[in-house]
Amino acid sequence: MSLEKKFEKNGWFPILKKIDFETRDRFEKYIIKQEDDLKIFFNTSGGDVNVALSIVDLMNLWKKVEGKKVKSFCLGECSSAGLTILSSCDNEFRECAPNTRFLFHSHFYRVNLRHNLGLEANQQALLKQWQWFEKAIKQESDGFKLSDEKIMELRQFGENHSYSLNPNEAKELGIIAKITDMPSIL
Numbered sequence: 001m002s003l004e005k006k007f008e009k010n011g012w013f014p015i016l017k018k019i020d021f022e023t024r025d026r027f028e029k030y031i032i033k034q035e036d037d038l039k040i041f042f043n044t045s046g047g048d049v050n051v052a053l054s055i056v057d058l059m060n061l062w063k064k065v066e067g068k069k070v071k072s073f074c075l076g077e078c079s080s081a082g083l084t085i086l087s088s089c090d091n092e093f094r095e096c097a098p099n100t101r102f103l104f105h106s107h108f109y110r111v112n113l114r115h116n117l118g119l120e121a122n123q124q125a126l127l128k129q130w131q132w133f134e135k136a137i138k139q140e141s142d143g144f145k146l147s148d149e150k151i152m153e154l155r156q157f158g159e160n161h162s163y164s165l166n167p168n169e170a171k172e173l174g175i176i177a178k179i180t181d182m183p184s185i186l
Helices: 003-009 021-033 049-066 081-086 117-138 148-158 167-172
Strands: 013-015 038-044 070-079 094-096 101-104 163-165
Touching: 003 013, 013 021, 021 049, 038 081, 049 070, 049 081, 070 081, 081 101, 163 167
Parallel strands: 013 038, 038 070, 070 094, 070 101
Antiparallel strands: 101 163
């Protein structure tokens, strides 16, 4: 049995590889079957941000209709489009292992696009991802609000970099709520 199937058997939705249309299709099937809170396991370097945003929309709709929570655990890496999805999981249930890494992209891309529409479209998608992430971490949720100063600090740093966070930094910024070896939601 694959690792993915083992997670699914235990009620988790695993995101273990690149986020793509197959991920979204699996997520649709997963939420249809769920009667309890959703549980999402992350170990991904990201993928298609437009697919991630469609998963976020499905998740938010499900939360409103069902009135349930979306819980998460990150192990290894949660980056790029994965972080977009993670930011929509319920704040108090975002957990990660001690060695997890988080990466989000700069919202300014100082590259020569050479009129390549494919690159330009990708840059626009990543810009949307940054805007979504910035909006999500700025929202007040369960008593947490990222200060305007911290948002500005991230924005200024991000002008020239992708930004990598360790678990303590991610917790300080409210991206995750708890660092643990074992998810409390097991």
